[in-house]
Amino acid sequence: MSVTAPPPAPRAARAVVRPGDRIFAGIARAASLTIMLALAGVFVFLAIEGLPGLSAPENIYAPAEDFWSYVGPLVFGTILAAVVALVLAVPFSIGVALFISHYAPPRIAAPVAYVIDLLAAVPSVVFGLWGGLALASSIRPVTDWLYANLDFIPFFAGPPSVTGRSMLTAGIVLAIMVVPIVTALSREVFAQTPRLHEEAAMALGATRWETIRLAVFPYARSGVISAVMLGLGRALGETMAVAMVLSAAPVVTLNLISDTNPATIAQNIASNYKEATPDKQAVLIATGLVLFAVTFAVNFAARWVIARSERKVSR
Amino acid sequence: MAKSIDVSDLSIYYGDFLAVEGVNMTIRAKAVTAFIGPSGCGKSTFLRTLNRMHEVIPGARVEGKVMVSGQSLYDPTIDPVAVRRRIGMVFQRPNPFPTMSIYDNVIAGVKLNSRKMRKSDADALVERSLRGANLWNEVKDRLDRPGMGLSGGQQQRLCIARAIAVEPEVLLMDEPCSALDPISTSAIEDLIHQLKSEYTIVIVTHNMQQAARVSDETGFFNLKAAGQPGHLVEFNPTTKMFTNPDEPSTEAYISGRFG
């Protein structure tokens, strides 16, 4: 019996550490501390520069009176644009993802998947350019038709914007940006569902659609939700595509096709930054903090949903 | 110089889980020692404590003493990296480095320890090690090809060549033949016979005949019961183990009348 004191035995393992190892581990640890510092920096600097924006002179907020009534319509616009985008994008994304994973002949599926991946990398400013110069002018017939036939729905109360630069156009552009992201992630999730379960369902005589409902969707649910949330995060924070497509005013309205639309936070920052006085800059930075808070809440909710449904599946 | 290893009262933990309890044995220098025993009784675990590979696993620790030629292996002043240079190891599954050629694999241990060496010395070392591992004739024309391109048995001999290239004094082998066909197995058994003259060899095997063929001494590990820690039941010269063991449970295991 040479060693009698039991637990703190790992000490022996740590006694000799080579200098090379110590330096290398130190660098690695420093790198992750850097990330911590950077994120803390984001909060601190935005707070330092933005807090004065909460109580700037009243005329800065015009036509609103204080910060919260200034940022309110912006938050509304941000969420409205993102929701329109998601409502349009999610069904199509899931459809295309299923197309790639289960429906398309293999010879088509691989190139389609690759093209979708490439599209996820197209810069947003290009989507904005296309939305502003091509889509906006071509969308008039659609908005005219919606106004003529469906104007009892508040979304289409019109009158339609002459330039086509409406919330609907912005939503469509955002949707097209979101589709590749959600598709790419959902496709991966669909492809990873255990083949065994699918074969079991087919052996029961299930049709292809029933197989997907039985053996693919239950497995893919949390993955698809997280894909959608990621798309939502992108739609909430997207700046340029909206700034280039939307003609904005400080209003709150559900009307998607008229020429007075609520602005989004990110767009508002981008379009007002150049001419901003220091007071106004502080206000804009404060709205940036609000945007950060909103996206953070969305991401957090996403993670919570995923964690919960994962627990359910594993049970 | 080959070395003998003295183990006294060694208990091995994974976190709070006691995997092996109270082992005492002396492993002779320049001899082959075999460990046998049922799956999960802690042979690999014990083997890995002999060159401090055990502590690579997070939370793993040992209590007790391992003495190698008068030095305590687990003394706080001992550098585990230096220990592993002296006491080499060959794993169950061949694991050549995938990014390296056959040549680079063999001298990996030397080169990655940043020892500078002349090209001619390196060439000589590669040839010596590969010859030592009985692989030279098969690969001498394709030393610059990836090590992963060899057959499983060749890969395992490459790993042995890699291990002996650092010129250790002890060679630990954890079921080195379990992934191999009979021909590769007998090549490696021949190799063990040759290596015995220079190295202290410890080998874990599930193959009773193999233990009988290659080893001078044999240790039998067993579990007292399911969920209990493993322990050393008997440690004796191989001939005695296989003809006239001290413990009835050893005889039961060896003759296949086990559990």
Place this chain on the structure above:
Amino acid sequence: MNHPTTTTTTLVEPDAFAITADLTQARLPRWAVLLVGVIALGVAGLVTLLTGWSPTGGLVLAVVLMVAGFPLWSMVVEGRRAAADRLATSLVWGAFVVVLVPLVWLIWMVVSHGVSAIDAEFLTYDMRNVVGAGGGIFHALWGTILVTLAATLISVPVGLFTAIYLVEYGRGKRLARVTTFLVDVMTGIPSIVAGLFALALFVLIFGPAIRVGFGGAVALSLLMIPTVVRSAEEMLRLVPGDLREASYALGIPKWRTIVKVVLPTALGGIITGVVLAISRVIGETAPLLVVAGATDSVNFNLFEGRMMTLPVYIFSQYSSPGVVPVGTEGDPPGYARAWGAALVLIVIVMVLNLVARLIGTYFAPKTERRR
């Protein structure tokens, strides 16, 4: 979604057992799809002609008719379950076709307008003293290259070493858990917020009027680091543990094991991840607009003066395109330049993606063996 057991019951409905008696069942012929398609097109065409709709409207009607008509026919011939299956198939194919339309449209617009805008002058001139047509993207091209390079130089070391910490050192440690969480948070930072952060930082240090390229690089690296950490972490985790053990067993210290064995094995995947991260941030506009500003002339100095970049160039050409010369028809000259720059930017992004893919496949086979 409903619980599996509730749906299995629908599978074993009585007529499923009837199949055992007679395995042949009414099926639509293979050419049914084509037939329905032709009919749908025909009907839609007729309606379009009669009511004077736009061709797009007619096309939409055709797709709707097709998606609805085919399952209906199937319902009549094959029964309810088969019809549901056909409907799902139609919807999935429909979704694919509908998504293709705007994407093809976008690519076509960029390519057709862009190609006619690009010439030697466009690639080698900046915008100084340009009124009306002419000028180019030289300054923006250099700005993009410099800013992205600087961002890469910041984020790759930080990201890679963080990944190394998470995989090799941090297992079970609190710092590792916190870092993973923070990387998650970072992934969700809107790009404009990253820009504001960089601006706030530089304004605090250098005063309110500061606009420098390096600020843009800081903002971009904030967006790039989480991507690099994620992909590098994933790749390092794929390196089999027994390679590390083999290396330790040779008496190689841990840090050398990481540098000489683990990193080379994961190298292909790591490079792929970095290149993809670059291609993601190279098109970022908002943060650069805010911190790096816009200018008409070349600036090679990251630390002084405004710096133009391709995305910002596109935006400023779009938002202030200049005027159409009197007496001529057509778009303002800025639009052509914006399309040209957009094409260049897209080509850069696509090339980066292709490179990443090639690197990925080139390095893949060697590490494939044990997954």
